[in-house]
Amino acid sequence: KAGVTQTPRYLIKTxxxxxTLSCSPISGHRSVSWxxxxxxxxxxxxxxxxxxxxxxxxxxxGRFSGRQFSNSRSEMNVSTLELGDSAxxxxxxxxxxxxxxxxxxxxxxxxx
Amino acid sequence: xxxxxxxxxxTATEGAIVQINCTYQTSGFNGLFWYQQxxxxxxxxxxxxxxxxxxxxxxxxSFLSRSKGYSYLLLKELQMKDSASYxxxxxxxxxxxxxGDGTTLTVKP
Numbered sequence: 001k002a003g004v005t006q007t008p009r010y011l012i013k014t015x016x017x018x019x020t021l022s023c024s025p026i027s028g029h030r031s032v033s034w035x036x037x038x039x040x041x042x043x044x045x046x047x048x049x050x051x052x053x054x055x056x057x058x059x060x061x062g063r064f065s066g067r068q069f070s071n072s073r074s075e076m077n078v079s080t081l082e083l084g085d086s087a088x089x090x091x092x093x094x095x096x097x098x099x100x101x102x103x104x105x106x107x108x109x110x111x112x
Numbered sequence: 113x114x115x116x117x118x119x120x121x122x123t124a125t126e127g128a129i130v131q132i133n134c135t136y137q138t139s140g141f142n143g144l145f146w147y148q149q150x151x152x153x154x155x156x157x158x159x160x161x162x163x164x165x166x167x168x169x170x171x172x173x174s175f176l177s178r179s180k181g182y183s184y185l186l187l188k189e190l191q192m193k194d195s196a197s198y199x200x201x202x203x204x205x206x207x208x209x210x211x212g213d214g215t216t217l218t219v220k221p
Contacts, residue, residue: 033209042213043155043199056208090154094207099162101145101201101209103154 004104006091012110018079021107023091025072029102031055031094032074034066037106038087046089049074078109086111116212118200123218124190132185132215134200145201145209146174146185155199158185187217195219 005024013019025032033056034046045058049068066076078085091104115137124130136144143162147155161167161176161183173186187194197214204210 031207035211043201043211045208045210048208050207056206098203098207099143099160100157101147102157103147105154 004091004093004102006089006104006107008107009105010108010110012112013081014112015081015083017081018077019081019109020075020077021089021091021109023074023076023104025074025091025093026102029093029095030072032068032072033092033094033101034074034076035090035092036060036087037090043090046076081111083111085109116200116202116210118198118212118215120213121216121218123220124187126190126192126219126221128190129186129188130190130217132187132198132200132217134183134185134212136181136183136200136202136212138181138202138204138210140205141178141202142205143203144174144176144183145199145203146183147199147201147211149197149199149214151196158198160203190219192219192221 007022031050033048036044047066048056052068063079068074088106090106092101118134145160146158149155159174161174166175171188176183195218197216199214200212201209
């Protein structure tokens with residue numbers, strides 16, 4: 001079965017702009033989580049969605065938001081981009097038994 | 113909150129054994145993951161421990177002690193391709209997973 005698909009893979013934005021990243025989970029997986037990964041901060045949890053509802057939220061400012069659609073696809077949005085938002089954004093889905101997390105290839109965001 | 117600690121870097125020799133430790137403090141503990149991440153790639157699942165003890169999968173084994181808040185990942189017969197970052201992550205009853213900063217392992221000939 002297809003893995004977790006994230007688009008776009010690479011993008012460059014300027015400060016002040018906004019960006020939307022997309023994640024299509026493995027078929028049948030209803031939980032989608034988003035993480036930010038930077039060299040200095042490691043893997044930081046952003047939020048988790050399940051059945052179109054945000055179930056958990058990390059410690060990120062309100063500029064970071066997300067949503068999930070009825071087909072379990074998820075999007076995350078970052079508004080008013082800052083240089084420090086440059087990072088790898090990873091989407092992950094959880095198996096039905098909760099015992100395995102599958103990551104997408106990630107979206108590399110560079111803010112200039 | 114949750115605290116997860118693992119060494120930042122480790123170096124080992126090809127063919128040797130290396131143990132990567134992870135200590136954690138959390139409420140509502142519901143399991144511990146280990147992931148491998150090669151540079152520029154997404155993390156890939158290695159193991160998931162819920163109960164105390166050692167679980168072996170080929171060259172990789174993972175150990176958990178819930179009372180001590182401690183886990184380790186054991187890699188045997190190291191190969192050059194094992195050079196990667198190894199991430200420890202704690203799963204909670206609320207369904208939230210928190211990752212450590214990762215241990216960068218360098219395998220030398």
